[in-house]
Amino acid sequence: MRDYIYVYMKEPAVHVLGPGIRYVLWVQGCKQRCPGCVAEGAQSMEKGTPIDIDALAIEIAFSKADGLTISGGEPFLQARELSKMLDIITSKKDMGVIVYTGYRYEDLQENDDAKMLLSKVDLLIDGPYIRHLDDGKSLRGSSNQRIISLTDRYKDYLSEYGTEQRMTEFFYHGIHVHEIGIPNNILNQEDN
Numbered sequence: 001m002r003d004y005i006y007v008y009m010k011e012p013a014v015h016v017l018g019p020g021i022r023y024v025l026w027v028q029g030c031k032q033r034c035p036g037c038v039a040e041g042a043q044s045m046e047k048g049t050p051i052d053i054d055a056l057a058i059e060i061a062f063s064k065a066d067g068l069t070i071s072g073g074e075p076f077l078q079a080r081e082l083s084k085m086l087d088i089i090t091s092k093k094d095m096g097v098i099v100y101t102g103y104r105y106e107d108l109q110e111n112d113d114a115k116m117l118l119s120k121v122d123l124l125i126d127g128p129y130i131r132h133l134d135d136g137k138s139l140r141g142s143s144n145q146r147i148i149s150l151t152d153r154y155k156d157y158l159s160e161y162g163t164e165q166r167m168t169e170f171f172y173h174g175i176h177v178h179e180i181g182i183p184n185n186i187l188n189q190e191d192n
Contacts, residue, residue: 001080001081004081005050006027006047006049007027007028007050008041008042009178011171012060012065013064014069014180014181017098017180017182019096020096021064021066022098023065024070025056025060025069025070025071026039026073027070027072027073027078028042028044028049029043029044029074030042030043030077030102031045032102032129034130035131036129036131038182043073053081053088056085057088060085060089061095066096067097070097070099070100072101075099075101075117076111079117080116083116083120096123096153097121098122100125101124101125102126102127102128102129103126104126104127105124108126122150123148123149123150123151123153124148125139125145125161127142127144127146128144130142130144136166137163138163139160147161166182167181169181
């Protein structure tokens with residue numbers, strides 16, 4: 001196992017990708033290549049910034065965030081490393097964990113590393129992004145994606161998934177602006 005995680009982007013105080021204040025981590029690398037992917041820059045397996053697992057875990061644990069949302073890229077391509085990171089975080093702080101994946105839950109059950117990561121996740125949003133099923137509803141990319149509660153932590157929050165219109169927020173880093181959240185997919189307009 002590597003001592004680092006390939007990271008595409010991170011943001012320590014997001015309000016639109018789950019309840020409360022969330023530290024959001026986008027990992028690098030995805031084999032799915034879903035047309036219209038909102039994080040196309042996170043797909044390449046050769047890019048990203050390697051960040052030491054211990055250092056990243058401490059940064060997240062000592063942030064002001066209530067919870068952690070992991071997206072990508074594809075988190076389950078780095079399942080062992082993320083599992084180790086979550087072990088360190090939870091030894092320091094009780095944080096709820098939400099993970100977005102392009103894989104189906106049933107398929108993840110066939111892989112030991114994936115099962116290990118799933119055992120540390122409270123809420124899983126599964127399934128590939130499918131552009132023609134993008135209905136603009138909250139906290140998921142397309143209507144085929146399921147919201148699977150793996151613990152009771154977010155049970156009172158489940159009704160908000162896929163019911164409201166999407167919201168995004170903007171973060172400014174020098175000359176760079178990041179729109180965080182799941183934007184309404186303007187690519188759908190090309191299909192009409």
